[in-house]
Amino acid sequence: MRIKILQITAAYKPAHIYGGPTMSVAKLCEVLTENEVELEVLTTTANGKTELNVATNKPQKVDGVTVTYFKRLTKDHTHFSPSLLKKLRHLILQGQNQSKLVIHIHAWWNLISIFSCQIAKWYNIPVVLSPRGMLTNYTLGNRNASIKSIIHSLMGKKLLAYCHIHATSGKEKQDILQFINPKSITVIPNLVELSKNDKYEFVQSLEQESVFKLIFLSRIEEKKGLELLLEALAGLQFDWTLTIAGSGEENYIAELKNKVESLNLNNQINWVGQINNSDKFKLLAEHHLMVLSSYNENFANVVVESLSVGTAVLLSNQVGLADYVTKNDFGWVTDLTSKSIQTNIENAYKDKNKRVEIRKIAPKIVKNDFSSEELIHQYISFYQQVN
Structure with missing residues (x-):
């Protein structure tokens, strides 16, 4: 039967x-x-x-x-x-x-x-x-x-x-x-739906840019730890930008924007809203680092999506795939404090060789592991x- x-x-x-x-x-x-x-x-x-x-x-x-x-x-x-x-x-x-x-x-x-x-x-x-x-x-x-x-x-x-x-x-x-x-x-x-494009033409020039490009791509809600991330970014001593892609409750997003203003980060934060599935892989590939400082995350599809185009990740130790990232050395895992997040972003910024290596090897391994x-x-x- x-x-x-x-x-x-x-x-x-x-x-x-x-x-x-x-x-x-x-x-x-x-x-x-x-x-x-x-x-x-x-x-x-x-x-x-x-x-x-x-x-x-x-x-x-x-x-x-x-x-x-x-x-x-x-x-x-x-x-x-x-x-x-x-x-x-x-x-x-x-x-x-x-x-x-x-x-x-x-x-x-x-x-x-x-x-x-x-x-x-x-x-x-x-x-x-x-x-x-x-x-x-x-x-x-x-x-x-x-x-x-x-x-x-x-x-x-x-x-x-x-x-x-x-x-x-x-x-x-x-x-x-x-x-x-x-x-x-x-x-x-x-x-997880993975990128069908194995290589983006602009990626080689990305590492030549002086501004360190970070991206958050997920539903915007309290458990994502964006307040901690913003506090960490405020302490950085090099040029950076953060793209925030996703949707959420209007009141909560307004609170985050007020925090951005209070930290004087307006010129470095790009709010791009909800991104179509057809566009998200290109957007991820355009950044040096995907960040997800969540208080709790059972899996996190975006980690696999990001690595499938070779973009390194920075995760909190409360994200389900943190062990996978550590095992394969595909990024950085942080405690849930703004200081720890800041330190790990600084480490990611300084370790260009590691980011380049992740860009090179991660797509093939991820597409095999999550086939x-x-x-x-x-x-x-x-x-x-x-x-």
């Missing part, structure tokens, strides 16, 4: 506002479909505080993947959609005698994920949960901490114990095991094991 995967995610393409997690889910579904795995995506019209302009309640093809969008009643991070949950129950009942079902839920703490898990448990359907960074002490205490604690005590803990957890890095696995006991936990890296062709077999094997 064949396996069918029901992918449950509160947001899906083209909801790029949610950044890396949404793109990782879509990439996984696309590659599974290419490998002839039967799957269907159930998602909502969530697009931040607005809704996607898409047809609802009927399956459609999105880059080859069968996706059904459902309207949500709540316009916040709860993403409550009774019609999605009703459809999930219908598909479970319909498929019980037709195929072996596995339900793969992405992210946690939203009502779609929690109630989908409960429905699957009622019908004894195996659940794979990819928390996407949502099951860490940082996330548990960062936003709506009291509500999360209540949910965890009343039903979350029992539901999570029913799940087979998919972690994207060794660090995420360690974070998860600090406070839950799942049926099993398996580490498989995210599938979709290799990783997808690990995902398929994982589904078969939990079923």
Whole structure:
């Protein structure tokens, strides 16, 4: 009997506002479909505080993947959609005698994920949960901490114990095991869209420039540690610029811009907004160093994306791929203090030879280590094991 995967995610393409997690889910579904795995995506019209302009309640093809969008009643991070949950129950009942079902839920703490898990448990359907960074002490205490604690005590803990957890890095696995006991936990890296261009013509002249070019490319939110980064940059004694690419809450971005002004950094910060997928690799390649001083990051797709074009990275030690970067000497790893960040940026600036070597060797190694062709077999094997 064949396996069918029901992918449950509160947001899906083209909801790029949610950044890396949404793109990782879509990439996984696309590659599974290419490998002839039967799957269907159930998602909502969530697009931040607005809704996607898409047809609802009927399956459609999105880059080859069968996706059904459902309207949500709540316009916040709860993403409550009774019609999605009703459809999930219908598909479970319909498929019980037709195929072996596995339900793969992405992210946690939203009502779609929690109630989908409960429905699957009622019908004894195996659940794979990819928390996407949502099951860490940082996330548990960062936003709506009291509500999360209540949910965890009343039903979350029992539901999570029913799940087979998919972690994207060794660090995420360690974070998860600090406070839950799942049926099993398996580490498989995210599938990441990599640059198809092996060489950019302007890269050779980049190292001849006198200004050190840094780039932050991610969703702009508090956990990214941008305040610490700005304080570190204010202490540098050489010429530099920072490109900030991404979107976020208007109020928070306004706070950051006020901090930039108070530190007298206006002339060195370039705010470029959300960047299309087709443009981000060229933009990354135009910079000497990608910086990500996050307080918590289960994986960080942008690290792989940056290294795929040869741009070195500077990460906090709370980023899931920090161990990978250290192991391969693909950049610098910093503590979460402005002084440590400043020192490591200075080290990156001074070590031109290391940056040139990373530019030379990283693309080939990264494209091998994060090959979709290799990783997808690990995902398929994982589904078969939990079923």
